[in-house]
Amino acid sequence: MNKKNNILFRPWKKLKRLQNEKLRFFITRHLYPFSRYYRELFDKNKIKPSAIRTVEDLQKLPFTSKKDFITLIKRSPDRSNFAFLLEPNEELIRKFLPKSELLKFFLLGLFKGKASLKASLDKEYRPIFLTATAGTTNQPIPFLYTSYDLDNLKICGKRVIEIMGINKEQRAMNVFPYAPHLAFWQTVFAGFAANIFIISTGGGKTVGTKGNIRTLLKVKPRFLIGTPSYVYHILKTARERNLNLSFLNRIILGAARVPKGFKLKISKLLTQMGAQEIRVFGTYGFTESRCAWVECPADIGAASGYHTFPDKEVFEVIDPLTGQVKGEGQDGELVYTKIDGRGSCVLRYRTGDIVKGGIVYSPCPHCGRTVPRISNDIVRAANVKNIQLSKIKGTVVNLNTLEYILDNNEAIDDWQIEIMKKDNDPYEVDELILNVSLLGGVNKDEFISSLNQEVSASAEVSFNRVNFVSSLEIQQMLEVESAVKAKRIVDKRGKISNT
Numbered sequence: 304m305n306k307k308n309n310i311l312f313r314p315w316k317k318l319k320r321l322q323n324e325k326l327r328f329f330i331t332r333h334l335y336p337f338s339r340y341y342r343e344l345f346d347k348n349k350i351k352p353s354a355i356r357t358v359e360d361l362q363k364l365p366f367t368s369k370k371d372f373i374t375l376i377k378r379s380p381d382r383s384n385f386a387f388l389l390e391p392n393e394e395l396i397r398k399f400l401p402k403s404e405l406l407k408f409f410l411l412g413l414f415k416g417k418a419s420l421k422a423s424l425d426k427e428y429r430p431i432f433l434t435a436t437a438g439t440t441n442q443p444i445p446f447l448y449t450s451y452d453l454d455n456l457k458i459c460g461k462r463v464i465e466i467m468g469i470n471k472e473q474r475a476m477n478v479f480p481y482a483p484h485l486a487f488w489q490t491v492f493a494g495f496a497a498n499i500f501i502i503s504t505g506g507g508k509t510v511g512t513k514g515n516i517r518t519l520l521k522v523k524p525r526f527l528i529g530t531p532s533y534v535y536h537i538l539k540t541a542r543e544r545n546l547n548l549s550f551l552n553r554i555i556l557g558a559a560r561v562p563k564g565f566k567l568k569i570s571k572l573l574t575q576m577g578a579q580e581i582r583v584f585g586t587y588g589f590t591e592s593r594c595a596w597v598e599c600p601a602d603i604g605a606a607s608g609y610h611t612f613p614d615k616e617v618f619e620v621i622d623p624l625t626g627q628v629k630g631e632g633q634d635g636e637l638v639y640t641k642i643d644g645r646g647s648c649v650l651r652y653r654t655g656d657i658v659k660g661g662i663v664y665s666p667c668p669h670c671g672r673t674v675p676r677i678s679n680d681i682v683r684a685a686n687v688k689n690i691q692l693s694k695i696k697g698t699v700v701n702l703n704t705l706e707y708i709l710d711n712n713e714a715i716d717d718w719q720i721e722i723m724k725k726d727n728d729p730y731e732v733d734e735l736i737l738n739v740s741l742l743g744g745v746n747k748d749e750f751i752s753s754l755n756q757e758v759s760a761s762a763e764v765s766f767n768r769v770n771f772v773s774s775l776e777i778q779q780m781l782e783v784e785s786a787v788k789a790k791r792i793v794d795k796r797g798k799i800s801n802t
């Protein structure tokens with residue numbers, strides 16, 4: 304890799320200048336003119352697009368959130384796919400683009416004909432692809448890509464491959480579920496762009512775990528990419544069959560926060576199957592970003608943070624209560640702004656994800672890249688539930704905390720949480736039940752008391768009941784093989800619940 308020409312190694316000062324330039328350009332030439340939603344937002348707040356000259360100026364603008372998206376859909380359900388979409392037309396082009404740009408369009412039309420002008424606009428702006436959030440309860444939120452965005456997905460994919468240190472001779476296997484989700488497609492496009500061999504099996508639902516293991520043994524990839532639950536399931540099944548997987552030592556997980564205990568569990572399984580020098584990577588990304596970020600290789604105990612791309616996006620960290628922008632390295636909520644895209648684009652988008660350790664701007668001590676890095680201690684927005692554990696009041700329980708504790712516990716093979724009504728009575732209090740399969744040689748009583756201590760200290764709740772089940776039973780409960788997403792948390796309270 305030639306560091307000299309690689310944009311991700313340029314001094315931060317230069318990158319920051321480039322980021323500001325791209326932000327300005329994007330807002331004045333694309334977002335404001337062609338996004339109905341943002342044009343109205345700027346106008347309503349009496350902010351001129353030219354007033355946003357630097358990243359700091361973004362603070363003049365209000366945030367966008369999932370709520371705004373839902374309001375948009377409710378207002379015009381037939382246009383639900385078009386929220387935040389850039390949609391140019393002749394009138395908007397004439398009205399909002401500067402004269403120099405208009406001249407370019409005019410000349411193109413003059414020399415190549417109006418049809419050619421239309422075709423070039425069509426290529427840049429027509430949505431041809433989408434990925435959506437895997438909403439289990441809410442309406443899935445689709446984000447559209449044009450061919451311009453697919454090029455960006457490739458650029459991002461190529462960078463991600465470089466950062467993780469995958470080279471052309473090494474093969475990879477993708478076991479993300481085959482679905483319109485960013486994780487699956489980012490991986491596919493990364494392989495295309497970096498010119499490396501990645502086999503995408505589609506996960507458990509398509510060829511089953513047997514099929515995945517057969518492919519693993521045939522292709523002998525060095526890298527395995529997928530969701531934590533499914534990757535663990537494949538490795539555990541392979542271990543039960545005493546297979547030799549000495550070729551596999553890089554595991555990439557579609558999860559922003561991978562507990563050390565879980566990394567050690569994966570690493571132990573692989574060591575038992577002959578692998579050495581194992582590395583486990585987390586990744587970060589969301590539907591709205593249409594791009595994913597990764598860590599560079601570091602020891603299991605260390606973490607380099609997610610390497611972002613300042614020429615494609617801006618990240619801010621804010622106080623989730625006041626909205627105030629935080630300083631370098633400070634905790635807060637991640638806010639995302641696209642500065643180079645077409646299709647569905649968002650500005651100051653509140654991800655709801657809380658990052659401990661914020662963003663740092665010093666060069667990465669592991670690889671030397673100079674891009675802003677997001678701490679890998681991220682708690683995702685999903686999974687916050689209101690649970691009524693007593694008759695008096697409901698408690699807001701962050702199930703992420705519980706997930707983290709359970710994943711980090713090295714005594715646990717696998718687990719599932721059920722939330723139900725006491726005695727199945729809809730007017731009763733809620734109960735929190737843990738179904739768990741333990742690894743061999745663990746004392747059950749000691750396990751329960753130490754787990755409940757840890758859970759009540761960090762999440763201020765405790766399990767009403769712990770059911771011990773076998774490894775096979777928990778796999779069936781989780782539907783690890785057939786579901787797109789393992790059924791980790793099952794809410795069985797029915798509709799009467801006010802959550």
Ligand SMILES: [Zn+2]
Pocket residue numbers: 598599607610667668669670671672
């Ligand atoms: Zn690095």
